[in-house]
Each structure stands twice: as structure tokens, then as C-alpha cells.
Amino acid sequence: MSATLVRRVGELTTNDPTLGDETAMGRLCDAAFVVEEGRVVWVGSDADAPDADTVIDAEHAAVIPGFVDSHTHLVFAGERSDEFEARMQGLHYDGGGITRTVSATRAASESDLVSGTARRVQQLHDGGVTTLEIKSGYELTTDGEVRQLQVAAHFSNDVTWLGAHVVPDEFRHDRHAYLELVTGPMLDACAHHAQWADVFCDRGAFSVDEARHVLTRAKSLGLGLRLHANQLAHGEAIALAVELDAASVDHVTYVEDQDIDLLAAASTVATLLPGAEFSTRSPYSPARRFLDAGVTVALATDCNPGSSYVTSMSFVIALAVRDMMMSPDEALWSATKGGAQALRRDDVGHLGFGARGDFVILDAPRAAHVAYRPGSNLAARVERADR
Numbered sequence: 001m002s003a004t005l006v007r008r009v010g011e012l013t014t015n016d017p018t019l020g021d022e023t024a025m026g027r028l029c030d031a032a033f034v035v036e037e038g039r040v041v042w043v044g045s046d047a048d049a050p051d052a053d054t055v056i057d058a059e060h061a062a063v064i065p066g067f068v069d070s071h072t073h074l075v076f077a078g079e080r081s082d083e084f085e086a087r088m089q090g091l092h093y094d095g096g097g098i099t100r101t102v103s104a105t106r107a108a109s110e111s112d113l114v115s116g117t118a119r120r121v122q123q124l125h126d127g128g129v130t131t132l133e134i135k136s137g138y139e140l141t142t143d144g145e146v147r148q149l150q151v152a153a154h155f156s157n158d159v160t161w162l163g164a165h166v167v168p169d170e171f172r173h174d175r176h177a178y179l180e181l182v183t184g185p186m187l188d189a190c191a192h193h194a195q196w197a198d199v200f201c202d203r204g205a206f207s208v209d210e211a212r213h214v215l216t217r218a219k220s221l222g223l224g225l226r227l228h229a230n231q232l233a234h235g236e237a238i239a240l241a242v243e244l245d246a247a248s249v250d251h252v253t254y255v256e257d258q259d260i261d262l263l264a265a266a267s268t269v270a271t272l273l274p275g276a277e278f279s280t281r282s283p284y285s286p287a288r289r290f291l292d293a294g295v296t297v298a299l300a301t302d303c304n305p306g307s308s309y310v311t312s313m314s315f316v317i318a319l320a321v322r323d324m325m326m327s328p329d330e331a332l333w334s335a336t337k338g339g340a341q342a343l344r345r346d347d348v349g350h351l352g353f354g355a356r357g358d359f360v361i362l363d364a365p366r367a368a369h370v371a372y373r374p375g376s377n378l379a380a381r382v383e384r385a386d387r
Contacts, residue, residue, distance in 0.1 A: 003041070005052035006359070007032040010060035012043070013367050015337040016352030019043055024337075025329050026352065031063075035357030038385035043351065056381075062367045064332065066130025066358035066384065067313040068339030068349045071226075071250050071271050071300035073162075074120045074155070075113055075148045076138045078104025080306045084279060093280035095204055095232060097306045098138075098166045105138040105148070113151050120303060121155045123311035128379040130358035131340070131348045133300075135198060137162030142186045149193035158343050160196035160226060163187065164206050164214045179210060183217045191221040196247070198226040201237040208236045215244055224344065230254045231276070242266040248298065248342040251276065253285045263295040269342040270295050272334070273302035274319035275310035287324035298338035299331060318374035328371040356385040 012033065014026035021027045032049035034042040042050060083097050105113070117134075124132060134156045136148035145163050152159045163182045171178035187197075197218030201211040205228075215225050225244055229237030231251035238259040241249035249263070250271040263270055272285045290297050299316050302308040310316065313335050320331040340349025347356050362369065363380040370378060 002054070003034055003036040003052040004054040004056060004357070005032060005034050005049055006056045006058055006063065007046050007049050008060055009033070009046065009058045009063045010365050011062040011367060012351070013062070013064045013332065014043060014352055015065055015333060015350035019352060024333055026350070033351060035385070038357050040351050040353055040355045040357055043353065058361050060365065061380065062362045062364055062369070064360050064362065064367050065336045065349055065351050065355070066360055066382065067128045067335050068343065069124060069129045069132040069300050069313060070248060070298050070339040070342040071273060071302050072132055072134050073137065073302070073304035074117050074134045075136065075151045076101050076105050076305050077108035077112060077116060078305060079309075083306060087280055093282060093307060095166070095200075095202070099169055101138050101305055102140055102168055106141070106144055110147060110151065113148070114154060117151055117155060120311055124301070124303070124313070125382060125384075126379065127312050127314055127377050128360040128382055129313055130382065130384045131158070131343070131345070132156055133158040133160055133196070133343060135160040135162040136190070137165035137198075140165065140168040142181070142189050145186055145190050146193060149190055153193065158196065159194045160198045161187070161190045161194040161218070161223070162198045162200070163190065164199040164211065166200065166205055179213065183214055187217060187221065191218070191223060195224060196226050197223040198228060200228040201240065202228060202231050202235065203233040208240050211237065212240055212244070215246070219244065226250065230259075238262060241268050247344045250300070251285065253277065253283055255286060255289070260289055260293045260295060263290070264293045269298050269338065271298040271300050271342050272320065272324065273300055273308060274324055275308035275316055276302050278319055279308050279310070284324050287320060287326050291326070291330060296338060296341055297330075297334045298342040299334040300339060300342075312377070314370050314377065315374065318371050321371040322374070328368040331371060332367055358384050
């Protein structure tokens, strides 16, 4: 068996509270770790490092777990920069541009979708993302949603069906017929191509009752559940996510105390997407209230062409620290271990024993530099166990 020793790590963040300083960050200084057959098998002081077949010298830099991006819409065609320009001049975001991306994506060839997705995935990987989720939702026909899921599966093991993104133009006068399609033939065709199901449950998209109908049907077919909720207005979507034991409820910009109490007592993760707030000039999700109440928080890019064309998790972390009152460590944990929990995975997002050997050597002495130096890609070396 081939073993790789990563040594002379100035600061190692493991996200394993049984290691190092025994905080949530599991931090060690002057550290080393060993990856064998793609898994972490030893962590400790550099002075005690064992021999290995291959040695990577971190040269006293900081090492962190690979980022886990648990919310993306990477399979699409076209762009909507004109909408961004309009919002920067005061136009309010209402989600209405999604159908423009639907039209462009339907018209694109599969090879164009694959190549475009590959470029965006590579940008995320170059910045330190080693695990990502990808949603469909930009074709909204049975064959088109299958096509999107198949493209997504080239790049991710966490693929999400989002047939209930919006009601497409051809059904705008027959909403019931579209829901029948979504919960019937479309879901039947898509279920075995996906691990998750999601619904955009918000003002102008789908109601709580509609979302419950879609998600209950998806759950009966063995799919895990996720939910877009309360991005545009307050509603009862968070309660629905908790009721159905969704792995993650995402955006959650408009919340009341009872929503936070529900999440604090549940296993559902609050996934915050500050790139969307930045790009739409909308209020930021109240991260500090979630954290102070004991809610598990994840951070993700929400990469999409309309409201968050962001392919940098470092930028997301900087926004969370600067504008959402998260500490650098809280933001880093949420972009790694938090994202893993949002995908209900225990093999990524940390560098404890048995974890996948996904890690990032930073061009910095401390992990805090990820937030401290916004706009810089500090990922000097990105290692993924599956590469």
C-alpha cells in the first residue's frame, strides 16, 4: 500500500475535536499527517512523523481540509451579466431571470454543457474545493432534467434533482399540470440519476404545500432532501425542512426566532450563501443568530449565472467574516465540516482518522489568511484522494 506523508505543516486544521487543541478546529502546530490508500491514517507532531513512500513538504505553511461546496448550479448555458448591472443600479432581485437560463440551457448541446461545467468545476477545484454538490433545474422538461443530472454526474457524487425550480413559461397558465409532471413522469425518470431532491420554496416559486408534495414523493423514491427557503421573503419553508428531516435548508435570509429554534433542535443544516446576497444587494442571512443558538451552519458558493456567479469559496468565507459576523474559524469550519454535514457525509470536510485525504496547502502561515486576504487564491496545492 502506498502512503504519503505531509510534513513540516506550520498550522494544521483537522476539524477533529479529538486532535490537537481539542477545539472544533482540531488544530496542531508543527504537525504532520499520513494518507494511505486515500485515507488519513496518522496525525501528529512533525517530530514523530513515520516513514512513508512519498513525502510532501508543506514548508511550514498552513494546511486545511478541502472545501466542501454543498450548493451549486453548475450545469447551465448562457450568462446574465445585464441583470447584475441592473441590480447594481437599484433593480430589486425577484428570481425572475431563471427562465432565461432555462431557454439558453435547453438550446445548448450536451458537449457545450459538459465543457462549461468542467471549466467551472476546475475553477472551484483550483481554489480548494475538493467535494461539491451540483443541481439540475435549468431545463424543466423530463428529458432535459435527466440530461442535466447526467452531466452533473461526470463531476460529482452528490447530484440534486431540482425540477421544481420555477414553473417554466409553457406551463405558466397551468401550474397544476407542471406539478403533475414534476411529481410523476419527471421524477420517475430522474430519481435514479440523483442522490438528492430540492425545491425552490419561496415567494414567486413554489408554496410550502407544493414543496411538501414534491419532496414527499421524492423521499418515497429514496432521495435525500434539500430545500431552497426564505431567500426572498419569510415563510414556513424552514419548518417544512425540519418536518421532513431535510439534510439542508439553504439561503434562509428571512427568519424568525421560531425558525432558529426549530433548526437548533434538528439535524437540518442551515446553508448560507453570501455570494447571492452580495450579487443581488440583498440582506445577508443572520449567521450570528444561527451560530449563537447552536444551529449547524454551512457555507457554499451557490454558483449560478443569475444571482451568484461565484467560483471562489475563499471569497464566500471573506464575505461571511466581514458581513455576516462570523469569525475566521467559524467560516472555515462551515465551508468544510459544515458543508460535509449538509451532505450528510462523514468522510470529507475534516482530516481526522479515516477521512478522505482531501487537503489544501495554503500559501500562508495560518488558515485565518483565507479571510484576511480577500480576493487572493491562497490554494498553493490542492490534493484530492480520487485524483
